Amino acid sequence: MKRIVLQSLGLGLVVVLLLAACAPAATPAVEPTKMPEEAQPAPTQPPAETVTLVVWDQYARDVESEVMNQINKEFEQAHPGVKIERVVKSFDDLKTTIKLALGQPDGPDVAQVNQGQDMVAIVAGDLLLPLDDYAAKYKWREIFPESLNSRNSATATGFGQGNLYGMSVTAEFVGVYYNKGKFEKYGWKLPATFDEFTKLLADIKAAGEIPITFGDLDGWPGIHMFSSVQHVLVDVDYINNFTYGLNNVSFDIPENREAAKIVQGWAKDGYFTDGFMGIGYDDSLKIYKSGQGALMITGTWAAGEFVTDTDQKFGNFLMPQKTPDTPQLAIGGVGLPFCIRKGSKNADLAAEYINFLVSPRAAQLWAEKGILPAAPLPADYKVEEGTLLADQVAAWNTLLKSNGVGHYIDWATLTMYDTLNAELQKLFAGETTPEQFTAAVQADYAKR
Amino acid sequence: MNKKYHWPGESRFLGYLYILPGLVIYLLFVLYPVLETVRTSFYRWDGFTVNRTFIGLQNYRQLLIDHQFLQALSHNLIFIVFYSIIPIILGIILASLLGRRRLPGMTFFRAGLFLPQVISMVVVGVMWRWIFNPVFGPLNAFLKLVGLNSLARPWLGDFTLALPSVGIIGTWVMYGFCMVLFLAGMQRIPEDYYEAAELDGANEIQQLRYITLPSLRPEFGVALITTIIAALRVFDLVYVLTRGGPGDRTLVVAFLVYRAAFQQNRIGYAAAVATVLTLIILLISFLILRFQSRSEE
Numbered sequence: 001m002k003r004i005v006l007q008s009l010g011l012g013l014v015v016v017l018l019l020a021a022c023a024p025a026a027t028p029a030v031e032p033t034k035m036p037e038e039a040q041p042a043p044t045q046p047p048a049e050t051v052t053l054v055v056w057d058q059y060a061r062d063v064e065s066e067v068m069n070q071i072n073k074e075f076e077q078a079h080p081g082v083k084i085e086r087v088v089k090s091f092d093d094l095k096t097t098i099k100l101a102l103g104q105p106d107g108p109d110v111a112q113v114n115q116g117q118d119m120v121a122i123v124a125g126d127l128l129l130p131l132d133d134y135a136a137k138y139k140w141r142e143i144f145p146e147s148l149n150s151r152n153s154a155t156a157t158g159f160g161q162g163n164l165y166g167m168s169v170t171a172e173f174v175g176v177y178y179n180k181g182k183f184e185k186y187g188w189k190l191p192a193t194f195d196e197f198t199k200l201l202a203d204i205k206a207a208g209e210i211p212i213t214f215g216d217l218d219g220w221p222g223i224h225m226f227s228s229v230q231h232v233l234v235d236v237d238y239i240n241n242f243t244y245g246l247n248n249v250s251f252d253i254p255e256n257r258e259a260a261k262i263v264q265g266w267a268k269d270g271y272f273t274d275g276f277m278g279i280g281y282d283d284s285l286k287i288y289k290s291g292q293g294a295l296m297i298t299g300t301w302a303a304g305e306f307v308t309d310t311d312q313k314f315g316n317f318l319m320p321q322k323t324p325d326t327p328q329l330a331i332g333g334v335g336l337p338f339c340i341r342k343g344s345k346n347a348d349l350a351a352e353y354i355n356f357l358v359s360p361r362a363a364q365l366w367a368e369k370g371i372l373p374a375a376p377l378p379a380d381y382k383v384e385e386g387t388l389l390a391d392q393v394a395a396w397n398t399l400l401k402s403n404g405v406g407h408y409i410d411w412a413t414l415t416m417y418d419t420l421n422a423e424l425q426k427l428f429a430g431e432t433t434p435e436q437f438t439a440a441v442q443a444d445y446a447k448r
Numbered sequence: 449m450n451k452k453y454h455w456p457g458e459s460r461f462l463g464y465l466y467i468l469p470g471l472v473i474y475l476l477f478v479l480y481p482v483l484e485t486v487r488t489s490f491y492r493w494d495g496f497t498v499n500r501t502f503i504g505l506q507n508y509r510q511l512l513i514d515h516q517f518l519q520a521l522s523h524n525l526i527f528i529v530f531y532s533i534i535p536i537i538l539g540i541i542l543a544s545l546l547g548r549r550r551l552p553g554m555t556f557f558r559a560g561l562f563l564p565q566v567i568s569m570v571v572v573g574v575m576w577r578w579i580f581n582p583v584f585g586p587l588n589a590f591l592k593l594v595g596l597n598s599l600a601r602p603w604l605g606d607f608t609l610a611l612p613s614v615g616i617i618g619t620w621v622m623y624g625f626c627m628v629l630f631l632a633g634m635q636r637i638p639e640d641y642y643e644a645a646e647l648d649g650a651n652e653i654q655q656l657r658y659i660t661l662p663s664l665r666p667e668f669g670v671a672l673i674t675t676i677i678a679a680l681r682v683f684d685l686v687y688v689l690t691r692g693g694p695g696d697r698t699l700v701v702a703f704l705v706y707r708a709a710f711q712q713n714r715i716g717y718a719a720a721v722a723t724v725l726t727l728i729i730l731l732i733s734f735l736i737l738r739f740q741s742r743s744e745e
Contacts, residue, residue: 096710099496121713125497217605219693275582277605277694287583414712418692425694429607 049081053346053353056087056101056111058094058336063304063369070365075356082349091336102127102341109344110353112336113166115151116159116411123165124156129340130163134351140167143358143375144334147240147403152337160244166337169357170366171374171396173318173332173405174224177288177296177306180313182209188294191320194232198262201271204294213293214272215279216428219421221298223410224331226424228297228319230259231329231406239329243407245448252442260427260434267428277429289314299331300372303388307370316391318398329404330395334374372396412445419444482726489719495709507720517721520699521728523611524680527700530615531622531679536671538619539626540664544656546627547634548642558631562624569621573688576617580604604690610697614682614689622678626671633667634660669740673733680729701725 059068065088072084087108089097095114099122101107113119113128122128135141141149141164148168155162176197178190186207191197204211216222231239233255241249266272273279273293288296289310296302297319306314318330338357340350356362363373364381370389377383383390399405410417423440426432432440489507493500511517546557564572579587580603588600603613641659650658683702686692692699692707701721709718 103496117713121494121497124499217602217690217693219691273583275588275600275602275605278580278582278602279605280577280581283581283583292583414714418707418711421691422693422695425605426607429605429694431607431695 050083051081051346051349052083052085053110053349054085054087054108055338055353056089056094056098056108057338058089058091058112060088060090061304064371067365067369067371071357071362074361074365075353078356079349079352084353094336098122099125099127105343107341109346110338110340110350113339114336115333117414119152119154119165120157120159123154123162127342128165129342129344129347130165131167131340131351131354132164134354135164138351138355140164140355140358143167145400145403147236147405148334148374150244151333158245160240160246166339167354167358168334168337168374169362170335171332171372172300172335173330173392173396173399174228174297174299175316175318175330175392175395176228177298177302177314177316179288179291179294180315181291182294183315190317192324193320194322197320201266201295205269205271210273210293211271211295212266212273213284213288213296214276215281215284215287216276216425217278217280219425220410220417221281221284222424222428223408223417223420224299225297226259226263226420226427227331227406227409229262230256230409231331232319232321233259236327236329236404236406239406239409242445243409243412245412250442251445252438256438256441257434260437264427264430264434268430277425300392303372303392304370307388314388316388316395318395327402327404328398329402329406330399331408332399332405333408334405367393413448415444415447416441485719486723488716489723491716493715494713495715503716507717508724510717511720511724516696516699517701517704519696520701520704523698523700524682526611527615527618527679527682528676530612531618531682532672532675534619535622535626535675536668538623539630539671540661542623542627543630543634544660547631558628562628564621565624565628569684570688572617572621573685577604577689580613605694607694607697610690610694614685614698617685617689618679618682622675626675629667629671630664633664637663665740669736672736676732676736677729680725680732 055072057068059065068086068088072086076082076084091114094112095118098111098113099118102111102113102122103125113122119128131140135149149164150160152166152168153160153162153164182188183190186203186209188200188203189196191200201211214221214225216225234253238249238253238255241247242251267276273284273287276284279287284296285298285302285305287293289306289312291310291312300316303316306312318328321328338354340347340354344350358375360376360378360381363375363377366373367377367381367383367389370387372389372392377393383393410420419441423432423437427434427437490502490504491500492503492506542561546554551557567575579585582588582600582602582605587603591597591600601609604610606613637659642655645655645659681702682700683706686698686700686703687706690698692703702725705718705722705725708714708721
């Protein structure tokens with residue numbers, strides 16, 4: 001009998017413990033939240049008012065993460081009593097967790113938020129602080145042209161307009177990488193127009209080389225391939241309208257059909273890596289840096305990959321336009337903006353922090369590690385000539401001058417990414433015609 | 449007290465106390481989420497804001513005309529061939545080869561053939577993605593080596609071959625499980641049956657057909673249910689290998705749930721798809737169990 005009583009007691013204890021363990025998870029909002037200041041007794045230092053700023057970012061790769069740590073260190077040094085608590089997440093991880101985190105009373109003070117429909121949904125949930133007042137105070141609108149600020153602006157129903165909600169620190173665009181060794185060997189010249197580019201592809205093919213290294217197993221690289229050509233054929237207003245869902249533009253237009261026809265032609269003519277439909281994106285980068293393929297059309301984020309563990313030398317140029325005087329337009333954008341959570345007790349400090357993130361000093365820290373910053377570099381800072389980064393800084397400046405930073409068209413609606421992936425795979429494999437492709441995408445776009 | 453209802457051993461009430469910890473965990477982490485999913489399927493909800501609207505059966509109505517859902521479901525049904533039927537056939541062949549004789553190194557073969565079942569599906573996916581790679585993957589390299597260049601394909605990106613390519617990996621993962629299940633079952637069959645059959649002049653095939661197969665009926669039931677469930681809820685392989693592509697050729701229902709919930713912020717619709725998938729799995733499992741218990745009578 002005694003044994004049974006003891007057992008029951010033990011079991012009861014287990015149950016109580018289990019319930020106790022579950023309780024906070026079930027009611028997170030009720031749990032009283034301690035302010036970080038109180039939680040920091042700082043035994044060795046005199047307890048000056050230490051403020052902890054919680055920052056969530058997605059610069060998770062080694063080099064990027066190092067730069068962020070350095071930036072945070074310099075900010076802390078310039079602001080005694082401020083401690084930055086950095087939380088690093090991968091992009092996918094951030095994308096799925098940030099919405100819930102921003103709704104918590106002890107959520108991050110500053111966080112990177114994905115642009116487009118993600119930001120719209122979060123703004124609709126009233127979780128972000130509009131930054132327009134801070135933008136006026138710190139003159140942020142002078143750092144970027146309005147076309148870039150509008151990417152970080154949103155309303156509860158759409159993006160591209162409305163309040164400014166964040167500032168970006170890195171820039172990216174989709175350009176053409178070229179293998180310098182091969183260009184030297186065969187005497188190919190960098191093309192100045194799109195016709196010259198097409199002719200170059202034929203020359204490369206005739207020389208027995210693979211013109212474009214490409215892998216479309218993951219789907220999304222196909223969007224960049226198609227849209228790079230699309231950005232040559234349409235103008236910036238069309239791309240803005242389509243992406244922001246303004247002025248009732250359609251996807252089913254002659255320019256898009258033409259772009260589809262061109263890239264399908266490249267596939268048919270064998271201009272892509274053999275078996276490209278079965279090659280993943282990361283593998284295609286490895287194939288290209290091993291020296292297979294003369295060109296590769298992809299974003300600036302791949303630059304780091306092309307300067308490490310390879311004996312090849314690469315350069316970068318923007319996809320040439322129809323004529324040399326056509327204003328340059330290319331797929332591009334700025335990295336995920338840093339935003340402030342509505343309800344953060346440290347909003348002023350958070351704004352001060354964001355202001356440091358977009359300073360010339362921070363831009364230089366990025367550039368020193370070969371990463372393209374969004375903000376201007378210090379006037380006296382020179383990027384080493386002949387490097388991949390020098391090509392990309394020059395190209396980015398060209399795009400800023402021509403107001404030609406285009407868009408990732410899959411931002412347009414929440415389903416556009418999946419639809420474009422699938423429809424472009426069909427197009428590349430010759431399963432559909434360019435006409436069927438544009439019609440299918442428009443059918444999905446019209447549902448928005 | 450209570451002498452009238454006294455059963456031998458400890459009191460009955462205590463039995464419930466024993467299962468209480470398990471029951472609490474089950475209720476909290478299995479039953480509650482399942483019911484919550486079913487409830488969510490009647491709402492329109494983006495998953496994180498308070499804007500949650502009751503829309504009745506609208507998600508289910510939409511699902512019936514969603515051609516992607518029907519296509520995905522048809523792919524899951526095709527996967528039953530690869531995840532269930534072929535592995536069971538392979539499993540019974542291997543089990544009868546390994547089970548009746550004492551081979552030197554038996555344990556090695558048994559463990560080796562079971563190995564694919566042990567590896568995490570994500571690792572399996574990454575590995576096969578490499579095997580299928582058209583540029584540096586060993587499969588095409590082998591085909592080219594033996595002069596079969598014309599058979600080399602971008603396997604996972606080929607509109608006709610992508611689905612069977614993903615399916616074959618399922619076969620590779622599941623056959624070891626079926627084999628071990630059948631091997632275990634065969635240990636139960638008394639050796640006398642085979643001796644008697646041999647004396648009567650039955651050959652190995654006849655022994656398999658009249659002794660082994662009928663004796664393994666319960667194992668067939670378990671193998672069918674487990675592998676069919678696996679075929680219907682494939683997610684990890686498709687996520688790692690093809691993300692549903694090329695086009696929609698390898699789209700499966702579970703991937704559709706993921707896409708609707710986490711990429712398109714349509715939690716209500718995702719919950720409806722998940723609920724229908726669960727009902728289909730329950731129905732098929734029920735039918736197999738019914739069929740099995742009836743044929744045992």
